[in-house]
Amino acid sequence: MDGVRLLGLGKRLTELGREVMDGAGPVTLTPGEIAVVADVLRHPGSSVREIGARTGFAQSHVSNSVARLRERGLLETARDSADGRRTLVRPTARARRAVRARADRPADEVIAAAVPDAATARRVTALLDELSGLLLPPR
Structure with a gap:
C-alpha cells in the first residue's frame, strides 16, 4: 500500500x-467543534490558547467554538485563579455521556x-x- x-x-x-x-444522537457538531471537544476531553482544564495550539485552530476560532459549545451545555469555562486573563475549559457530564453513547x-x-x-x-x-x-x- x-x-x-x-x-x-x-x-x-x-x-x-x-x-x-x-x-447516535441529537447532538450535531461541526468538524471544528468535534476537534475542540475531543481535545478538551483529552486535556480538561486547558486554556483556549492551549487548545488552539494542539488543534491548529486560530485562538479566535477556538474561542467562538467554546462559546457555542458552552451555550449547548457541552463545555464549561472558568477563569484561571492564577491568571485571571486565562479561561480554562472542561467538558460537562453531558458531553461525556454523549461521547460514551457515540463511542458505544x-x-x-x-x-x-x-x-x-x-x-x-x-x-x-x-x-x-x-x-x-x-x-x-x-x-
Whole structure:
C-alpha cells in the first residue's frame, strides 16, 4: 500500500466513522467543534490558547467554538485563579455521556451499507477489528 492509498483509506474510514457517530444522537457538531471537544476531553482544564495550539485552530476560532459549545451545555469555562486573563475549559457530564453513547454505537449497519453483501461486511468488520488491535492503543 502506498501513502496516497493509505490516506484515501483513512478518509473513507473517517467518513464511515462520522456516519456512525452522527446517527447516535441529537447532538450535531461541526468538524471544528468535534476537534475542540475531543481535545478538551483529552486535556480538561486547558486554556483556549492551549487548545488552539494542539488543534491548529486560530485562538479566535477556538474561542467562538467554546462559546457555542458552552451555550449547548457541552463545555464549561472558568477563569484561571492564577491568571485571571486565562479561561480554562472542561467538558460537562453531558458531553461525556454523549461521547460514551457515540463511542458505544456499533458500526455494523454503516459498514453493511458501504459494501455489496453481508459476507463482505462481516469480513470488513473482522479486518477493521484486527487493524484497530494492531494500530491503536488499548482502550
